[in-house]
Amino acid sequence: MSDVHERLRRLLFVVPYVARHRGVTVQALARQLGVSREELLRDLELLTMVGRPPFQPDDFIDLHVENDQVWVDLDQRFSKPPRLTGPEAAALASAAELLRPAAQTALASALAKLEKVLPAQAKKMYRDLGGAVNARSQASAELGILTRAAEGRRVLEFDYAGRGSTAVEHRRVEPVEVFNHRGQWYLYGWDLARGSERLFRLDRMTGILRTEQTFSPRAMPPARVPDPAERGEVRVRFSALAAPYLRERFGGEARELTDGGVEVKVTGDERWLVQWILSFGGEAEIVEPLSARQAVAAAALRALEQRG
Amino acid sequence: MDRTERLLDLVALLLDAHEPVSWAELKESFPEDYGSGSDEATERKFERDKAELLELGIPLTYVQGDEDRKDGYLLDRSAYYLPEPGFTPEEMAVLYAAGSAALASGAFPGRHDLQHALRKIGFFAGGELAMPRVRMELGAVRETAALPEHLETLWAAASARKWVELVYASPKSPQTSTRKVDPYGLVLRRGVWSLVGYCHLRHGLRTFHVHRIRGLKMNTSKPRTHDFEVPADFAIDAHVPHAPWQWGIEPAVEVRLELRGPLATQAGAHFPDGRLERNGDSTEVVLKVTLLDALLKHVLALWPQARVVSPEPAQARFRALALAVAARHGGAA
Secondary structure (H helix, E strand, O other): OOHHHHHHHHHHHHHHHHHHOOOEEHHHHHHHHOOOHHHHHHHHHHHOOOEOOOOOHHHEOOEEEEOOEEEEOOOHHHOOOEOOOHHHHHHHHHHHHHHOOOOHHHHHHHHHHHHHOOOHHHHHHHHHHOOOEEOOOOOOOOHHHHHHHHHHOEEEEEEEOOOOOOOOEEEEEEEEEEEEEOOEEEEEEEEOOOOEEEEEEHHHEEEEEEEEEEOOOOOOOOOOOOOOOOOOOEEEEEOOOOHHHHHHHHHHHOEEOOOOOEEEEEOOOHHHHHHHHHOOOOOEEEEEOHHHHHHHHHHHHHHHHOOO | OOHHHHHHHHHHHHHHOOOOEOHHHHHHHOOOOOOOOOHHHHHHHHHHHHHHHHHOOOOEEEEOOOOOOOOEEEEOHHHHEOOOOOOOHHHHHHHHHHHHHHHHOOOOOOHHHHHHHHHHHHOOOOOOOOOOOEEEEOOOOOOOOOHHHHHHHHHHHHHHOOOEEEEEOOOOOOOOEEEEEEEEEEEEEOOEEEEEEEEOOOOEEEEEEHHHEEEEEEOOOOOOOOOOOOOOOOOHHHOOOOOHHHOOOOOOEEEEEEEOOHHHHOHHHHOOOOEEEEEOOEEEEEEEEOOHHHHHHHHHHHOOOEEEEEOHHHHHHHHHHHHHHHHHOOOOO
16 A cells, blocks of 8 residues: 555545544544654645645635644535545455454444445445455354443343353453454453452353443453463473474474474463363473473373263 | 645545546646646656546546536546445444454554544544444464564455465475465454465465465556456355364364363353254264364363264374373373
C-alpha cells in the first residue's frame, strides 16, 4: 500500500469527521486516525492548501487548529467520507467472523447492511474477496452471553472445572474482558467468592447464566494467559523431531543440544506440567526437578494401566 | 504540486462540478501537472492519478458528450458519499468489537483496510464508541516481528490476484526454499496464520505458516491485471483444520473416545468436530481422524478424564505413547 494511498484515504475522512465533531482535540483526532500528533499536524497543514482551481481564497478547505482544537467550516463537498471500498468491507467482514459464535444473527444482518451500502464495483470485489480470509473462531454460542455480560457489566454465574480438575464448582464472576488466546476463548473477571481476579476457559464452563446484578469495574491487572515460555526452573528437553516447533514457540530461550534437540526452562504448576509433557507423547523429558520427573512417570504409567 | 495534494484538489474540483470536466479544463486547472510536458507524459500522469482515485472507491467516470453536455470526467456524487448503514446497536457492537480485537492482535491481514472500515462505520455513531470488551492474542509463536508486514503483503496480493515469491523455512527441512505462490487466502487457527495457495514449485495447493516465511515479494508488474483466478470450488476452510488431528495426512479412521468427569459435560465445547453420545455419567465422542498421533497425545494430556475406546490399533498406539513418556522419565512399565 503506497503512502499516498494511505494518506489520501485518511485525509478524505478527516474533513467530514472534523465537520461532525467540531472542535475535536488534536490528540483525540490523532487517536481516531491511528497516527502520531506530528503526522496529524502535517496532514492538517496539507489540508489547508487543498481546494479547487482556480484556488481563490473561498476555494480552499477552511480548516484551522486553535488552542489544540481542530475546526473546519462546514464544507458541503466533504460532508461525509467516501463509501467503503471492496477490500475495506472484506477486511471488516473477515474480522467480524471472530465473533460469529457470539452473535450469529446480528452478524448476518450487519453484513447484509454492509453489503447494501457498497457501490456496484466494490460489491463485486467484496464478494470475490469474501473467502480470502478465514478467522472464524470455534466456540459455543454461549460466547455471546459472555460478551454481552462484559459489555453490560452484569455478574455471570456458571459451573467450572479447572484444568485437570475432577470437581465442578459454581462460580459468580464480574466479567471484565473476553479474549481469544491461541484460538481458545477465555473470560477474565473478578471471582466474587475468591475475592480475586481469575481467568476461565470457555470450554470448561457450563450452565452460563447472565444475572441482573450489575457491578462497577475494579482496578485489576491486565489479563494474561500463563505462558510456559516464561523462564522458570523446570528443565525440559525435547527430541530433534519436536525441536523445530519448540524453537518457534520459545525463540532464543530454546538452548540447542548436540543431538539436534533443544532444552527449555519453563514455569507452571505440576498439574499443568504433567499434562503438557504428556501431550508430546515421549518427545519431551523433564530433566529436573526430580519430583516433576516422577510425577510425569507416574501419570504415564497410570494411563498405561487403564483398560481399553 | 505534491501528489496527495493534487489528488485531493482533483476530488474537490470534481465534487463541485455540475457538468463533466474536460481534459482541456483539467490541463488548465492544473497547469504544472497536466498542462506542461508532452501530451503522452501528462496523459500518463493523469491516468495514474485516476487509477489511484478509483482504487480509493471514488466513482470517477468519463462521459461522452452529446448535444446537451460536453465530454469530460464526472464524479457521481450519489455514489461517492457514505450512506448511513443503519446498524442496530447490537450489529454495531459485534462489528466494532471484532474489528478492534483483530486490530489489537497486531497481526491481521488488511489491517489498514480494516482501520478505515471501522472509522467509516463509526462515522455516524454518536459520541465515542464504548471500549470493546473483546480482545485477541495470537500467542502461538515467539518471533512475530515480520508477521504484520507479511500478512499485509499477502492481503494486497490476494486482493489484486498477484503471485508472490516467498522464501519458506519448513521445520522439516534444514534449508529454506524459494517458490512462487498464487495466494488464494489466509486462515487463522489456534493463533497461527496460514497461507493457502497454488504452489508453482510443487504444482498444487499448499499450506504455509505465515510466521515461517523468511522473505516475501509480490509481483509488481502490471498491477491492475490478475495473475490468477481462484477456482470457483475453492473453499479455504477445507485446507486448514481447526483441530490438529484433522490435518488430512493419513487415511481417515473413526476413533471413539470416552470422556468422564467434568469433561463429559463439556464434550461438545472440547470436541466441536465430534459426534456425541451421552451415556449416564460419561460421554462417548466419535471423531474422524487423519493424524492419529495428534489426537492420542491430546487424549494423553486429558487423561484420566479421556480414554480411547476403539479401534484397537489406536489403543495400542496410545499405550505405546504412554510407554514412551514413562520410559523417558525412568518409569518402568
